[in-house]
Amino acid sequence: MSSSAVAKQSSKARRRAWTRPLGYAAVILLIIVVMFPFLWLLIMSFKPDELIAAWPPVLFFQPTLEHYAALFGGQYQRSFTNSTIVGVTTTVLSLLFGVPASYTLSRSRIRGQGPIALWILATRMAPPIAFTIPFFLVYQRLDWLDTLHGLVIVYLTFNLSLVIWMMRTFFDSIPRVLEEAALIDGASVWGTFLRVILPLSAPGLAATAIFTFLFSWNDFFYALILTRTKSMTAPVAVVNFMTYEGWEWGNIAAGGTMVMLPVVIFSLLVRNYLVRGLTAGAVKG
């Protein structure tokens, strides 16, 4: 190695020595900027009313739970029960119908697979209003507006395609030799699936289940149009709270925090699958 090359290397090393802390500083600064809006709402929900509009902001205060207490009982509490019931039911149904279909698409070559795949991806991407108008008209006639089962059925429009598409990437990654052996021994396709494949795809199944639950929990648009009072879900209840109770900022912050808390916890559990979930499995990552 020539001396100039050595000099070049050491200058590179020296440069790395100061770019690294600089990079870390930039990252930390960015985190503060990105997290600020989220943290502001979180902290606001514990602030006594008189401090909410205080400037300079009071950093140390006696946190209060009064805003949370104001939400308990009545409409708001019920909306959380509704969100949970609808979320769990949609998740169970989507998995029940979607997982076997996904396995079939992964393992057996079927004519028309291309168009089926395109259709599934497109329904996942279609603007919600495309389904809202027809469902609204049909529910009006069936008297299904403001019912929980009505909402569950609508949520199948996006969650079933999500399950089929996402599970497929997990099934595709399981080598076929495993079930070939069982099949040659004369086991049935679905017996093998239950005994061999399903246990192996448990992590994928858990991630997919969390995603379907989150997508129905997060939905605002369908619930806004297809529910009124008794089947109202949590996101709609928070917004109603804003419109009807006036601008009680503390309570709004507490309501928003309660809607987002389960979501943040669950999402961070499945963070490695976020891209897959948000692109309906069209992109692994």
Place this chain on the structure above:
Amino acid sequence: MADRNDTRASTDLQQLVLAPAHGWENQRRREFMYGLWPALIVLVVVTLLPTIYLFVTSLTPLNPTLPGSETDFSDPLQNYVALIQDGRVQESVWIQVQLSFWTVGFQLLAGLAVAVLLNSRSRFLEAVRTMFLIPMVLPPIVVAIIWKVLYTPDISPFHLFLNAIGHPMGAMITSPDYALWSIIIADVWEWFPFTMLMLLAALQMLPEEPLEAALIDGAGAWQKFMYVVLPLLRPAILVAGLFRLIDSMKAFPLIYILTQGGPGSVTNVTNWYSFMQAFNFSYLGFASAITVVMVLATFLLAWLIIRTVGMEVDVE
């Protein structure tokens, strides 16, 4: 690909071992179909039939306050003609184009910048990566509430700060000049983690050879990035951009909470216009026609994604 060859090899083997393999293959196929049919039937009922119904209502002047309007097919194209002539529809498309252009553009830029910053093997960076994901995983309605707080002068820390230093500013969300930008800022904050995540994954699986070659040729960090890394990232940037483009047409909660399409019509995007026509003014037939056009646009973009990158992009 290797996977497919495997199957072919093993079916050949089965045909050798089990002489009357044909019936067995058929039976297996039938068994497989039992798993697919229920889901396909549900999908047809909950997605295909509604889409057809949407198209049918788009051919009628459907309005719940006018009896008989839902079966009136006397002038099936009237909504589409009205749609072309309605200046508000054209305006809403233009607003959507601006919103999509700026949000997708900034999300790609910010996502790329943060991805490059986070792309090195360090325990610290891996630990903080999760924090960057928070805006994206929040329920969209909570994101809208957060920005409502930040844009409301009475309680917003920005406004309180500007007041304190003697430069008070009017509310962005009620200003005709800044309302669209208030949506753009909130949307970029909410979704740049998505492009970041996709580009980070793509960065981490870049092939070593071109990077080493550039290093040997004496390329500086900037040259390496512009002429080696960026071209290699192109497919990932394209896919991330297309996905964000499709989703940018559905930015509903932000508009619902922050601006309601206003002031005037400066944030009246097509999705919002269709929603108002359908559920505020009861012009369901007309709104269906607008929505049919939106669905076609979505289909076109989904098809573009599949065409450019195949059914599945592997960025692992």
